[in-house]
Amino acid sequence: MLIIALVVFLGGRIIAGQRKDKLENTVVELEYSLDSLDADSMLSILNPEIADPIRLLLAVSGYSGTEAMEELLVQLTGSDQMMDSLSEISSSMDAEILDEQIQGKWAYVDTRCSFVVRDQTFARYITFYMSYIEDQWYIMDAEVSVTDPTA
Numbered sequence: 001m002l003i004i005a006l007v008v009f010l011g012g013r014i015i016a017g018q019r020k021d022k023l024e025n026t027v028v029e030l031e032y033s034l035d036s037l038d039a040d041s042m043l044s045i046l047n048p049e050i051a052d053p054i055r056l057l058l059a060v061s062g063y064s065g066t067e068a069m070e071e072l073l074v075q076l077t078g079s080d081q082m083m084d085s086l087s088e089i090s091s092s093m094d095a096e097i098l099d100e101q102i103q104g105k106w107a108y109v110d111t112r113c114s115f116v117v118r119d120q121t122f123a124r125y126i127t128f129y130m131s132y133i134e135d136q137w138y139i140m141d142a143e144v145s146v147t148d149p150t151a
Helices: 002-035 039-045 048-061 065-077 080-091
Strands: 094-103 106-117 120-133 136-145
Touching: 002 039, 002 094, 002 106, 002 120, 002 136, 039 048, 039 065, 039 136, 048 065
Parallel strands: none
Antiparallel strands: 094 106, 106 120, 120 136
16 A cells, blocks of 8 residues: 555656646747747647637638748838847847746746847746646746746
8 A cells, every 4th residue: 555655646746747847848938939930839839729710810811820920020010120129139038937836737937038129138027827738738828027926
């Protein structure tokens, strides 16, 4: 009986460690997708209820995810020059995990995201709310603040 309890306990700790690694990998993937303006990568970490309608819209429009993202940013900013500035900002993006809490199939991750604009570093604190679906963590929502939520 003691051996069974030990196996169950250790097995649970291993699974929890794997879930935590996967949670952190999702944040790393987000950083990569922002750094490279890779919409397909970004869609891969968004909850399927959010990402699938966007994928459908892209398929109907004939755009790749990255082409659509670039086109949207050019339209939002009004110029290719501003798009270059956004590319510079996104390529300087760095996300540091400050805290993470996993509660079953739900989690939140507090991060400090920094980026550079004209040689000045700016930081924002972003809390990502995530769900665990079919062996992967997905971003459901995010909350942005200028103050550290862990302080």
